[in-house]
Amino acid sequence: MIIYNIENAITISLQCRPGSDGASKLLLNHDDIKHTVVSSLTDGKINGKMYTVANNEHPDGKRSDIIYIPDKPTESTRPITVEIQQTFDWAFFRRLNRYCLNICDKYKVMPFVMVFVIKGFSSKSFVNEFVLNVDGYYTISTKLWAESLRIYTLDSIAENVTAEKLNPIIALAYFLCSQEKSIIGLELCDNPLIQKLYLLADKIFEEAQMEKKKKSSSDIVIRSLKNAEKQFEKILKCIESRDSNQMTRIKKYAEKGVQYVGKKRKLLEEEEGESVTPIEEGENGDLAFTLQELEARFKVTLNKKQLWNKLDKMKRKDSENVRNYIDKFNEIKRKYESSLKDPSKVPADDPDYCENFVSSLRPKPLRDKIEDKEPESIKYVSKRKERSYI
Incomplete structure (x- = not known):
């Protein structure tokens, strides 16, 4: 049983439209919805827990939307078939007859039938064949093929939705047909x-979406394993031929297999990495030092959060470069601090070594804004194929 937080319901916007084919079947499979349907058809005498969702395929290959059956179908615990239909016409009515006769043949008991119709009946003359019950549904005599038939539309429930206490089955019909x-x-x-229906639907649709993504990832892995298996089979086939000239082909197959598995592994690792939301970190000492020097040198105020986010969002494959950058920066930072205390410690071959490195960290948009000509010494750094990650 789901615990509902009614306060959050008003903000819900569902991923799927209620009453659509796929969304409706997901809902009808849920225990809460099943209980609502069973309780309504049996006047509250039977709990929905006594019923389970059955195989909905018929001998002719056609499928009902949903079939509920009890452990032991009897006259008092009949099978139940539920349909969601856009328009109720003669073609669907005949099809519904066949569904019920198939259920009767299988379980030896005539079923209860409930239909939620989104757009209503196909014509006024057709709807006149049915009787509107005071409980909010259309019905007709079904004694030759079903125990009873209830057809819910927005028109049929119009008087019932204004009731002071809304009936659960009317609420379900209103939810689906709207x-x-x-x-x-x-x-x-x-x-x-x-x-409650919106909260339930939101949870069901979200879980279905997550399951779909999980299945998609599993399918990729299974397909990759099958392809790798075929590659090994090729290698075994070459070995079994006992042909000495096959060694080149075996080597080729093995190399291709290694490349294939390696690429698939990297793709899965990247997908897994992208699916994880990175933990937000604060500024570290290295970045703070860099920003301080840039601000002092060029007399501008930089957006520290923006620059940090750029570093934080780097792809995983660049992590090694980031570590190398940090290590090198720490080294230069120490030299820079030492040069401030003792100018004699500046490298003799490059007196502007520290200043050059700090200059190379300057973001490109910032460089474009500076009118001063770049110092000649900066070219020394650019030739080193160093990469800036800020």
């Missing part, structure tokens, strides 16, 4: 039952 992604778009957005 097809509003955002609860704020509904007149009954402040109704607790509607809010």
Whole structure:
């Protein structure tokens, strides 16, 4: 049973539209929705926990949207079939007949039938064939193929949604047939039952999306393993031929296999790294020192947070370069601090060594803004193929 936080419901905007085919089937598979349907059809006499979701494929290859069955179908615990339909027409009505007869053949009991219709009936003459029940659904005699039929539309529940106490099945019909992604778009957005349905749907759709991503990653791994397996099979086939001339081919297959597996591994590592949100870090001493020197040298105020974020968002493959940069910077920092205390410690071959390195860290946009001509000594640093990561 889900614990609902009603206070958050008003802000929900669903990933899928209620009443759409895929979204509806996800919802109908949930225990809370199943209990609502079962309780309504049995007048609250039977708990939804007694029912499970059954195989919905029929002998002719057609599929119902959802079928609920009890452990032992009887006259008092009948199978239940639920359908979500955009428009209720004669073609669907005949198909519904066949679904129910198939269920009756399989379980030896006529089923309950519940249909949620999004756009209503196909014509006025067709809807006139049905009777509107005071409980908010259309029905018709079904004694030859089903125990009962309940058809919910926005028209059928129009009088029932204004009731002081909203019936759970009416709330479900209102939720599905309205097809509003955002609860704020509904007149009954402040109704607790509607809010619970939106919270439940939001959780179900989010879990389905995560499962889809997980399955996608698993499919990539499985496909990669199958391809690697085929590569090994080629190698074994060459070995079994006992042909001495096959060694070149074996080597080629092995090299290709190593390259393939290596590339797939790197791709998966990069995907895994991108899926993890980096932990925000504060400025370290090296970056603070760099910014201080840049500000002092060029008499400008730099955006420290922006520069730090650039360093923080570097790709994982550049991590080794970052470490090298930090190590080199620490070394130059020490030399720079030493030169301030004792000028004799500045390298004899490059008196501007420290200043040059600090200058090379200057961001490109900042360089464009400076009118002064670059010192000749800066060219010394640019020839070293050093890379700036800030």
